[in-house]
Amino acid sequence: MLFRSHIAFSFLVGLIFINILNPSNQILFIILVLFGSALPDIDQPKSKIGKKFKIIAFLFKHRGIFHSVFMALIISFGFYLFTGYFSAFLLGYLSHLIADALTVTGIAFLYPFSNKRVRGFIKTGSIMENLVFLAFIIGIIYILTYSL
Template sequence: MNMNKMMFKTHIAFGFLVGLLLIQLWSPNNQILFIMAVLLGSALPDIDHPESKVGKKVKIAGFLFEHRGFFHSIFAALILYLVLLSFSSFAVYSVYITGLVMGYLSHILIDAVTKEGIMPFHPLSRFRLNGFIRTGRVLEYIILAVLIAFDAWKLIKMY
């Protein structure tokens, strides 16, 4: 079943690329932990989707929130950021928290190229950003292949 959800692997492939770029930019001490945080963040927004990898485990979120509503908004990212920051008393973790939130934003960003799009200011505004990519179809697989190629290229260049 597809239900207008971009594939988990596409979000991971894009999150991985964002993670590598941020490692170059911010040089976190623990690069593995950092990339894991970014990948976790890039999977999280689909918690609002009962058929998604994350949503299956937290079914209640999918019933309470419409898919690509609040959890796909910049407000959700901001709240997540503030909550995580307030829980971590050690500033040393802030780079990993920022990485996780950047992963979260990467998910929203790439969902914006799909036909269904996203509402970045939900629930304040139903303004929608969308593209022409139909999820789970051939174009998404092409995007996935390009992302994996970029991931590999970046990885080889860096290490």
């Protein structure tokens, strides 16, 4: 999925979980969610974050270990040590994995222990992705208007 779809989806997820978890610092919570959702594509040299860390994209295959639940947990734990927040970054990261699982390429959640991919029907950058993006934006506007 495109960067903007990941950001929109994670923002939506973050807003929903702010209502559930009631974090003391909501701004930091959302920032960590957004950062968590941007990070997995560090393994993709053409992505926004991958361009800045080309060595990672060179060393690790795209949608491999950085698109697994294991890396989500490891990096989230690292963030917990620095910020005291675990769930925010993890939520963002998992939202990225779930969104990618909706695409035809799919992702292997349990890589490297299993190569079995969960796939969806959305082609990255297609009209369908744009419609999904629009649905995320409508969801965000709805929550910002009615439930915060």
